[in-house]
Amino acid sequence: DIQMTQSPSSLSASVGDRVTITCRASENIGRYLNWYQQKPGKAPQLLIYVASSLQSGVPSRFSGSGSGTDFTLTINYLLPEDFATYYCQQSHSTLVTFGGGTKVEIK
């Protein structure tokens, strides 16, 4: 199976900060990388698919980049509603795998 490693596992940030989360795949997955946001007690929501395409309705302060094995999710100007846990997920293999998650907390 393709292993997905996210870093950091958690971070503290302030409203207005720029936040970057990284995700590394154990093998080349091209651009088949998706990002999800999960708030406490809620289902995950798709933010970005195929590395950099913004899902409909997702604010433009979210962006994704990368290819091959290294990917990045960036949140420009963090808002209170962005405090959540973020997961990367590879869709290259028939067996889907998620990263361990990055919890973004209020500083």
Added chain:
Amino acid sequence: QVHLVESGGGVVQPGKSLRLSCAPSGFSFSNYAMHWARQAPGKGLEWVAVISYDGTIKYYSDSVKGRFTISRDNSKNTLYLQMISLRAEDTALYYCARDPSFSISNELDYWGQGTLVTVSS
């Protein structure tokens, strides 16, 4: 709008079986592949299985292969997950999710709110 409602969860003893259901609305169910994923209490997301729009293609995670069966009845607009030989480590909130493709893209664009399965004696 797209809505997914899971049901069938509960408390079950180790070794027993359970069948989960997912009722979609707001889209043409028979045109989309569907997934099950789960989340153990306080843990991250784990993908479980996927089924193509017509039910002919199915894939499973290694942790459930041979014990779980994903299926669908397009005439009843329902997705299922049959689980047998349940283990304590299967305890989780089980989500159904839509794949935006009729075949399988492995993107999960809409998720239900989940149904809780607790495996305990």
